[in-house]
Amino acid sequence: MTPSPSSGKRQHVVETAYTLFKQGGFHATGIDRIIAEADIAKMTMYRHFPSKDELIVEVLDYRTGRFDRQLDRLEQEGITAEQKIERIFDWHERWFRSADFHGCLFAHALAEFGDPGHPVFKAVARQKNGLRSRMQAILEDVMPPDRAAGAAAALLMLIEGATLMAQMGQPAIGNARKAAAAIIAAASGPL
Amino acid sequence: MTPSPSSGKRQHVVETAYTLFKQGGFHATGIDRIIAEADIAKMTMYRHFPSKDELIVEVLDYRTGRFDRQLDRLEQEGITAEQKIERIFDWHERWFRSADFHGCLFAHALAEFGDPGHPVFKAVARQKNGLRSRMQAILEDVMPPDRAAGAAAALLMLIEGATLMAQMGQPAIGNARKAAAAIIAAASGPL
DNA sequence: CTAAAAAGAGACAGACCTGTCTCATCACAT
DNA sequence: ATGTGATGAGACAGGTCTGTCTCTTTTTAG
Incomplete structure (x- = not known):
């Protein structure tokens, strides 16, 4: 059975797998690579996760959770709606500029697991x-x-597109910002 | 060496590989699967393409060429710029509704081959x-x-985002159209 | 201290992968 | 008809993949 949740190994595997999946993709990153990088035995991984696919889900949910908590904090700030949206674009801009940016892991997962039932x-x-x-x-x-x-x-479409452009080395987040402003202005304008 | 270009086998392999890559992804689709579906011998494929990667490039360039030709025809039509952009959205909307839509093959390729030098x-x-x-x-x-x-x-960001949303079963091409109109209006407006 | 839980280590199976090789067969042009 | 290039068919090598199994060692809890 899965070991008790008190163990810190589980989270360590998730974070190591996250880094490797981000850099190399899902199918191209083997279990052997993950356990070598995490410095754990293969059985330790398979005791925590029933399969590689379940590990991938865990990794994605872990990242979703982190992002959600960031959005939680944003929601409680006393700034205007426009400023909150600007903040989200700020986060993405910093992300795009970070050294180990490799595009959106979720978009990549969708590319490799296209079955809606998966x-x-x-x-x-x-x-x-x-x-x-x-x-x-x-x-x-x-x-x-x-x-x-x-x-x-x-x-959301603008952000996804901006992420893809950033991955191709063509930062267009500034254009996305302008477009977002135009969209919000049009939507909050007169009937 | 590569056989003469007079052979129709080469294009047949490209089109079969296109269908399979689209449905199953690049790493997950093996050479054996491609040659079985194309009903050719393995050596026939390797005589035409030096490697799987080169075949992938060929498949992508083939689709790029088809799309470019469509854009060529659009350029020569006697309609306004706004109408031409609308046409491009029309194409995507039809594509999203088609039975074997599986998202953008190019975005998927980027997900699986993230090295800019590849x-x-x-x-x-x-x-x-x-x-x-x-x-x-x-x-x-x-x-x-x-x-x-x-x-x-x-x-372009809107279109890429709309394609991703469509793959998730959440068609938002209508919202993308409205956003596009707002963007063009803002950009062609006063200084 | 001791007993139970967790992790390490590595062999192993069975399947799949890309790419190569050989030899037989086919089509076609001169 | 004859030779040449393209193709078919399948074995093969060498590697990698996921997942399982066993045995030992370490860690942890009471």
Whole structure:
């Protein structure tokens, strides 16, 4: 059975796997590589995770959790909706500039696990839906719910596209910011 | 050496590989699967393509070529710039609705071949840069070049994001259209 | 201190991977 | 018809993959 959750090994495996998956992709990163980098025995990993796929889901959910907590803190700040959206773009801009940026792990997971019934696919959907509904909630402070829904979807698309461009070495986050402003202005404008 | 180009086998392999890569990803689709589906001998494939990676590049360039030809025809139509952009969104909307839609093959290739020096990475960059510069050229009919560059980048991000959303079963192309209109309006507006 | 839980170490199976090689067969042009 | 290039068929090598098993060692808890 899975060992007790008190062990710190489990989280260590998740974080090591995260780094390797990010750099090398999912199929291309083997279990042997993960256990070597994490410096654990193979059986230790398989006692914590029933399969590689389950480990991948765990890694994705771990990252989703971290991002969600960041959004939690943002929600409680006493700034305008526009400023909150700007913050999200700030985070992404810093991320794009970071040394070990390799694109969006969730988008990559979607590329390698395209079956909608696969647990990995569902983990990706959870993260993207989370960000979208968070942005929608933020925008509902300055526009009606239906418009907020559409604008949040548009912002998410911009962010995903900006991430892809950044991975290709063509930073366009500034253009994404301008486009986001135009979208929010149009959505919070007159009927 | 590679057989003469008069053979139709080569193109047949490219198209079969395209279908399989689209459905199953690149690393997860083996050579054996490709030659079985294409109904050719393994040596026939390796006589035409020196390696699997080179085949992948060929598949991507083949799709880039098809899309470029579509953009060529669009360029010659006597419609407004706004209508041309609308056409591009129309294509994507039909694509998203098609039965065997599995997301953007180029985005998937980027996910699996993240090394900027890899030929596959470069093939992806060619396609995305191509679409962006085409849209930029279209927009330069209705706005100054610097604004057209920024707007084209924003439109490309929207399209990439819309493709990702569509793959997750959440069609937001309508919202992307509205956002695109807002972006173009803002960019062709007053200084 | 002792007993139970967790982890280490490594062999192992069975499958899959890319790419090479050989030899037989086919199509086609001169 | 004859020779040449393209293809078919399948064995093969050498490696990697996931996941299992066993045995030993370490850590932890009472």
